Amino acid sequence: MRSRMFPFDSSLRTSELTQVRGSRYGPEYKDPQVDKEYYRKPLAELTEEEKYERELRKTQHIKAAPASKTSSVFEDPVISKFTNMIMKGGNKVLARSLMAQTLEAVKRKQFEKYHAASAEERASIERNPYTIFHQALKNCEPVIGLVPILRGGHFYQVPVPLADRRRRFLAMKWMITECREKKHRRVLMPEKLSHELLEAFHNQGPVIKKKHDMHKMAEANRALAHYRWW
C-alpha cells in the first residue's frame, strides 16, 4: 500500500470515526451556537478557557442551523423536543399548534383558579405555563430504571441508574403515551395534556404513579443489582 500525503488542515479523518453512516457533514463539523448573548459578552468578562474556546471555534467548520432553531428568546429546547415527540408523520404544524393550545389551556386553568382563590392562596398559584411544564416533567423523571440483562438463558430486570437524557426522554414519553391512550375519543389532546401536566406539577396523577411503580420494581429487584457490570 503506497502511503500518500495527508491533507494538512482540519478536514482530517484519521483517528475519528464518522458519527453516523451517511451523515452529509464530515466528522469535523461542529454544532452551531445560536444564542445571541454568547457573542455579545465583552472580552474582559471571559475566562481563559472561554477565550481559548472562542479562538478554537474560529478554525472549525460549523454545521448549518436547523429549521427549528432560532435565536429568539421564546424558544425553549425542552418544548421543542416535546413538540417533536408529539409530532406524527412529520406534521410539525399540527404538533406545534397542539403544544401552543396545551400551554394556553394550562394558563387559562391556572388563571381561573387564581381568580377564584383568596388572597393568601393566590401567592402559591403558579401561572407561568412554561415553569409548570418544566416542573411537571421534572417531577415525572424516574431516578432509577430497569434494564433486561441476559444471564443463564433468562432475562432479569436489573435496576440501573439512568443518564439525564434518558430520564428526560422517559418522562416525556410516559406523558405522551398516557395522554394518547387513556383519553376518551371525544376529548382533545391539549385538554388532556394540560390536565396531566397540572396533575404532575402537583405530584399526582397517572404519570407520577408510573414513576413510583418503576421505583418500586427497582427496589424489589434490588438483589439483582450486582448483575450490572458498568
Added chain:
Amino acid sequence: MAAPCVFWGAAVSYRLFLGSRVSLALRQGVWKAAAAELQILRLRHTTGVTAKKNVAALKRETYTVDFIKKQIEEFNIGKRHLANMMGEDPETFTQEDIDRAIAYLFPSGLFEKQARPIMKHPEQIFPKQRAIQWGEDGRPFHFLFYTGKQSYYSLMHEAYGKLLDVEKRQNQLQAKGLFSEKTKTKDLIGSRWLIKEELEEMLVEKLSDQDYAQFIRLLERLLTVECSAEEEEFVQRFRRSVTVQSRKQLIEPLQYDGQGMAFSTSEGKRKSAKAEAIVYEHGSGRIKVNGIDYLLYFPVTQDREQLMFPFHFLDRLGKHDVTCTVSGGGRSSQAGAIRLAMAKALCSFVTEEEVEWMRQAGLLTADPRVRERKKPGQEGARRKFTWKKR
C-alpha cells in the same frame, strides 16, 4: 484475477517443457507428440492446479536510490516539456500549473480524484524508504539501531537534550538573579501538533500511540519554558498551520440603485429550493417574496421565524427591506433558502466580527442534507422489508 492465470500458464508451460524434453530425449515419433498433446489436453481439463506462491512478489517493492534519482530527473525534464507545451516559462512552472496543465491535456470524467492522471514529484508518489542501515561489516551506522526505532529515540534524545540545556540556562539565570517569567504567548490556535501518521511519515518508522503521546508531551514541556530561537525553530518543525475559517467567507460588494439607496444581492439554496434576496440598507422590515408579502406567502409561524432569524441575531429587525424570489422545494426548504440568501446579503452591511458570529451560528453554511435515495431490497432509504421467518 490475473494472478491465477499467470500461475496456470507457468505450470502449463513448465509441464509442456518437461514433456517435450522427455519425448525428445527418448524417441522421435509422431505418437510421442500426440502423447504430449494428450498430456496438454489432460492438463487443460484438470482444475485446481497447485503452484508455488511467488514469495518475492509479495514483499514490499523497494526502490533503489538510483531509480528515484532517475525518476526525479525524468520528472524535471517532463516538467520543462509540459511548460513549453503550455507556452509558459519553464523556470517558474509551479506544481499548481502542472496540475492545471494535466487536467487540461488529459480531461477525465472519473469521479475518484485519485484515479485521474497525476504528475507529481516522485518524492510525493513513491513512499519514503530507508537505505540499508549497516555497513559491509554488518555493523549498523546509528548508535541507536538496536532499539528498533532509531529515528524516534534519537529525536527524543535531541528534544530532551534541548530541554536540559534550557533548564540549565534558566538555573544559571536564577542563580544570578536575572530570572524573568515567560511573557510571550504563542499562537496556539493557528497551528496544531503533527498527528501520529504525519510523524510516522517524517521518521519513516512505525510508532505506537504511547510513543507519540510521550513525544508531544516533551514538546509541550519545551513550550512552557522560555527557550531560544533555535529551540523554537525545532518545536515549530512539528507544528502545522490550521486554516482560520472566518477568512473564507465571500462578502458581496454593495450596489447602489437610482435613488442612492445601497443594497446587496445574494443567493441561497436548500434541498431543491433556490432563492435570491435583495437586502436594502434602510427600510422598515418589509419582506416581499415573489411579489407577495411574507405574512401571506408563509402562513406557518416556523417559516417566518426562520426569515426573522438573521435580522434578530444581528439586532437589525426593523431596519432593512428585503425583496426575494424563490422557486422549487417545499415551504420549509424555501424558507431555509431565503434565510441563507438574506444572511449572505447582510454580510455586506455588517462588521467582520459579526460575519464570524453569523458563521458560528450556522447562518452562513448551506445545509447539505438532501433526501436519501431508496435502495433496492429495502422499502425505503433505511426501512427494511418486514422480516419473515419463512
